[in-house]
Amino acid sequence: MLSYLVAGNPARPLIILVHGVEDCAISWADYIDHLKSRYLVVSIDHKGHGFSPRFTDQELEDPFEASFSAFVDAVQFIEKTFGKKAIFVGHSMGGALVTKLAARYPELVAGAVVEDPAWLSKTYRQNYVTNIPTALSQLESWQDPMVAYSWGRKRRPWWPGDTMIGWVFGKLRVDSGLIGTGVVSFKENWQDLMQEITVPLVVVSSDQESDIVGKSGLAQTDALANRNVETVFIPGCEHTLRRNKPQEFNRLIDPYLMKWATAEENRS
Template sequence: MTSTAGLTVHELGDAAAAGTLLLLHGLTDSGLCWPDAVRRWGSSYRLFAADLRGHGTSPRFTRAQLQADPGDVLLADTLALVQDAVELTGSPVVLVGHSMGGGLAGAAAALRPDLVRAAVLEEPAWGIRRDEAEVRRLAVERTAWVQEFRDDLAGAMAKGRVENPTWPVVELDPWARSKQQADSAFLAHGVAWPSTPWDELARRIAVPTLVVTGDREVIVDEPTRADITALANPHLEVAVVPGAGHCVRRDRADEFHGLVDPWLAKVAS
């Protein structure tokens, strides 16, 4: 698929399949960071996996975009990706997003229900507020972490394997290499989610949406889950995978897919 926003989009899966999934990765990942999911979904769905701006081989952020609001630029890119996929396939798509990509998928589902059939949000960037001091702190930490992969890829990958022993082996190489490709200026900026508060967007979602989180150092923690429940949006369903952290589909792959895949089968066709 050729993206009107100029982004790299990897076409995977079965091009003749009736259902289409648009995969939106997390911060510092890329469109190639879904190998285990692609292995499981590829025979059933047409898959588009985008390198979001500032990631993979997609364009970097311009200085003007960083000064304006990179989160809103990412959202505009996402809406363009959804439009492109629908025009190509002729029908609404299912969005699957992780972390930053999960927040963007949720926003797109809220803003364009005519183009989005359903959404799976794996640990979306919900519950995060734009506290300037916290944003700066996270930006410094993230920049230093990514530099480890640029300085010693093999060493960083080995460390990742030790720290994440339950991850499918196929996930480690693209996960590590994507860190070398991340836009340093964007990471230093620190803001990776739209300016509209997450709960305003979540309240507007009117398509089936499954939020998947874990119970170990997660973004969608118990207080955030309570906030989601308080929205009283009947289109939102929250599921917790025990033993999983922020990367649910990697930490507990079989449990994640045991939950998500039957749900997708009901909504994607």
């Protein structure tokens, strides 16, 4: 079973937060603070992250499917425990997990936001594999938390301190076996999964080099003309949009969360 954190009001609608690779449940600390007065918030440690179980050698042969299977089990358990259908916010690899969940298990999803999800082209997928030695070397250096914190502070000085501490903890607790595979997303073509979506899903991205979806991916998403899928563009943000422009992110995304939460309350 995956580890998870719980905050907020048990009487309110449920939001599940779904982190990216090398992050962890506590890396959402600032966003949990933003949500907890209005929602019941659950933040998950994915397989091989935080306090969740490590990957077995067999699972590392197909790590995303192992992650997805564990994620589905955790969502089913959480929803049964609290008696609520969840709204999801997922970033990067977490966005890929949420995308596949919405496509394959729509009965579990009241609505979802995917923040620059890891919808990878063949080139992008190969880049992750090519970068494995560098990623492992960097991760090894980050096992000294002060080295990781100093690197993060220099790279992203605008991040809140609690967010940076969560980011560092993620680096200390990630399974290096996963990083050694270079796998952070599903095998399916993301456009095919988009065609399967029958629940409300919002895709958020920006226009910087580190963004995976970017303006072109948002345009491709719009061109698929799935009426259940909307796109949101926030200019000038790197891959971690919510951490770059939190006020703008919240201004644009809060109305979706509120709409889906109200719909769930009216159904209950």
